[in-house]
Amino acid sequence: MRNLSKRAGVFAATSVVLAASVAGNASAATAEDAVSRVIEQYVQARADDVTNAPAARSAGAAMTAGFKVQAAVEAREGQAFRQRWAGSLWEYGKAVVTMGKPVVQKHGTGATVKIEERTDLYFARRASASMPEKTSYRVDHVIELTGAAGTWEIASDTLDLPIGSVNPLPYFTTARTGGPGERQVTTAAKTEAAQVNSVAGAPYNRQAMADYAKRWALDRNSAYPSFGNDCTNFVSQAMSAGGWLHVVNPGPFGNPTDKGNWYMRYLSTHAGYSQTWSVADMFRYFAIDNSTPRRVTLNGNHSRRGDVIWADWDLANGSPGVDGHWDHVMIITGDAYPNVDDWITKTVSYHTTDTRDVPLQQVWEKSMKRSPNFGFYFGYLIDAP
Template identity: 25%
Template sequence: MKSRNMGRTRSRAAIVVAAAASVAAGAALLPVASASAATARSAAPIVDQQTRATFQRLADAVLTDRTDALVDGAQGNRKKPLTNVFSGDVKLSAALARSENAALTSLDRRKDRLSALGEKYSKANTVVTLNSTRLRGTKAEVAVTETTTLTYQKVRGDEPGTTGFQAHHALTFTADARGHWQLTGIRNTDAAADLAVNQPAEPSVVSRAGTSRVAAGTTPNAPRAATTRTAPAKAKNLTTGAYDYKAMATYAEKYWSTYNKAYPNFNGHSAGGDCTNFASQSLKAGGWKHAPGYVYDYTKWFGNADIQSDSFVGVNEWSWFAQNSKRTTSLAYVYQLDVGDVLQMDFDKDGSKDHTMFVTYRSAQGVPYLTYHSANTYRRSVASIIASNPNAYYYAYRT
C-alpha cells in the first residue's frame, strides 16, 4: 500500500513538473515585444523625494542656462548647456531641448542689444526653489520660484551693483512607458508680467479689468515717450517740494520682494497682478495723499488693507487719475525719468496699458533704474527693459 501511494504521489509530482515546464516553455516562446509591453504596463510613475529633488535641479539648470546666456566672459560662453548632463530617469524632452536651444540663441541676441545700449553683466546667480508637486496620472505639475541676481559690469562706471528679480514658473513633467520623466513644458505664471531679462517668451498681456461705469472726460490719453538714448535734459528737483522722493524709493526697494502686509497682494490673485498697487504704495510713502470717493471714479485715488480705488491698483486707471489730478506731467523720453517717476508699458500697442514700474535710482550718466512687482524686480535699467521689449509703447510720468 505504501508503495502504491508513493507511486501515485510521484506520478502527480511528475505531472505538476511537466505542466510547469510546459508553461515556462510557452512563456519563453512569447514575442519579446509582448513581454516588454507587459512590463511597461506594470511600471507606474513615481514621484518620491529623490525625484522631486531632481525636478528642482533640472528646473535650476534650465533657468540658469537662460541667465548665463546674458553674461559676459566664461560664465556666458559655456560650450554645452547645464541641461545636457540630465539623462535617464529625469531629463528634457527632445522637443523642449530644441525649444530651449532656440531660447538661448534668442537671449544671446538680447545680450547683443543690451551691449549696444551700454549694459553688460559680469556674473549672475540663479536659485530655484521647488514649491509644490502634483501628480496626475502620467504627468507631474511642478511649481517653482526663481530668484536671479545679475551683477552689472562697470561699462560707464556709474551702474548700481546688482539687479535682481523673482519669477514663478510651472513645469510639466511627463512619464514615459518605463516610468522615466521628461520635462515637456515650462511657463511663467506671474500675473501681467513683463519680460524678465532672461525670459525668451513674449509677455502676457493682461490688464486689471476696469468697469464700464466711467464718467465722461475722465479717461485722457497719455502721450507716448520715445526710447532714444540721447534725450534732452529734464532735471528734477529731488530735495524740495511737496513729495519725499527718497522715501518713495526706499519704500519700493524695501518691499520689492517681501510684500507689505498692510496692503493686499494682487500678484497671482488678480488678472492684472500687483504692479500698479505697488507703485501707488510707493507714491503714498513719499507724500501722495488719498483723494477719497467712489472706487470707480478716476478722479479719486485711495488704498489700504480694506479697500482700494481702481485708480490705486489698475494700470490704465492710475494713468487717468494721474492726469486728471495734475499730480504728474508726461515726459517725452524714457531716459528723462528720475527717482520717484513712473513708467508704463503697452506690450501689444493696442492703446491699453499693461504694466507699471517705479524709478528708484538714476545713474550719474542719466540711466533710470526701475523697481516693481509682477514680476518682483529690483533696479532694472530702462536699457534692459527696452532690449527685452523693443516693440512696446512706453509712457513716462514725472511725479
C-alpha cells in the same frame, strides 16, 4: 509566554509598517531632490545665457525632444541679448539663481512642479557708485516633467504671469498662464470707515518712493492686499510711502470709480480701494489729469528717481498693440550716472513680473522686439525735489 510572543509579533508588524513609511518618505524625498536638480540646471542655464561668462555657463538640463526645440529658440534669443549688450553699460557678468521649495504633483510617469525662481543678474562693471550692482527678478514656474525613462526630463515650462505682464530678461518666447490683466479688476467692497485726506503736504520725497520700491520689488507688503496683476498697486504704495496723501470723496467711503480719488483702505476683513490705486490706466487719469493740485506731468526730458513710466503695449485681447489704454506702470529706482537727465541711464522696478533695477533701455528694446507698436509715457513728479 504566548502574550510575549503576541506582543513581539505586534512589535514586528509595527516595525515593518514604520520601515515602509520611512522608505516611502525617503523615496519621495529622493524624487523631489532629483526633480529639483533638473529644474535648477535648466533655470541656471537660462540665466547664464544672458551673461558674458561662457566658461561659467551651466550644462543644459535633461529635456524631452519637443522641449529641446523650444529651449534652442530661447538659447538663440539669449545669445542675441548677450551680444547686444556686450561691452555696454548694461552688460551682465554673472547670474545667481535661488530656487524655492518645489511643490510636486506626480501623475503616472510624469509630474507637475510649481516652483519659485529668484535670480540676481550682476552687471559686469559699475559706471558710478550710484549705479545698482544688479538686476533682480522673481517669477513662479509651472513645469511639466516626464520620468518614463527612469530619469526626469523637462517637457514644458510655463511662467505664472497674467496678461499685460513683462517676461523676465532671460525668457523671450516662454509660455505664460495668461490670467486676467488689470482690465478685469472689479470694484472693491466699501470699508466701514475711511479717513478723508487733503492733498496738501508737497513736496514729496522721491528717494523714499524709490527706497520703498526697491525694498518690496520682489515681495509683498502684508499691510496691503495683493493683485494678480500688481504693478499699479505696487507703484501706488511707493507714492504713498513718499508722501502722496490719499484722496477719498465723498466721505467716509469714497467712490472707487471716481478719477479724482486715490486711496487704499485695508482692514482686517477686506480692502476698499479706488481703481486709480490699482489700475495703470486709471492711475494716470488721477495723477496727470484729476489730482488737485496736479501731481504728475508728462516730461521725459527730466525723469529721475521716484518718477513713474507707463506703457501701452497690449490690446484688450492680450495681443501686442497700442489702443490708448495704458497697460503697465513702473518706477525709476536707479541710475548709472547721478543727475543725468537721460532715460537710457535709468533702471526701473515693478511688479508682475516682480523686478528690481532692470535697465529701462532693456525693457524698451524687449518691448520693441515683441512688437514695434507700443508706447512709453514718462511722468515727472511735480513739487518733488
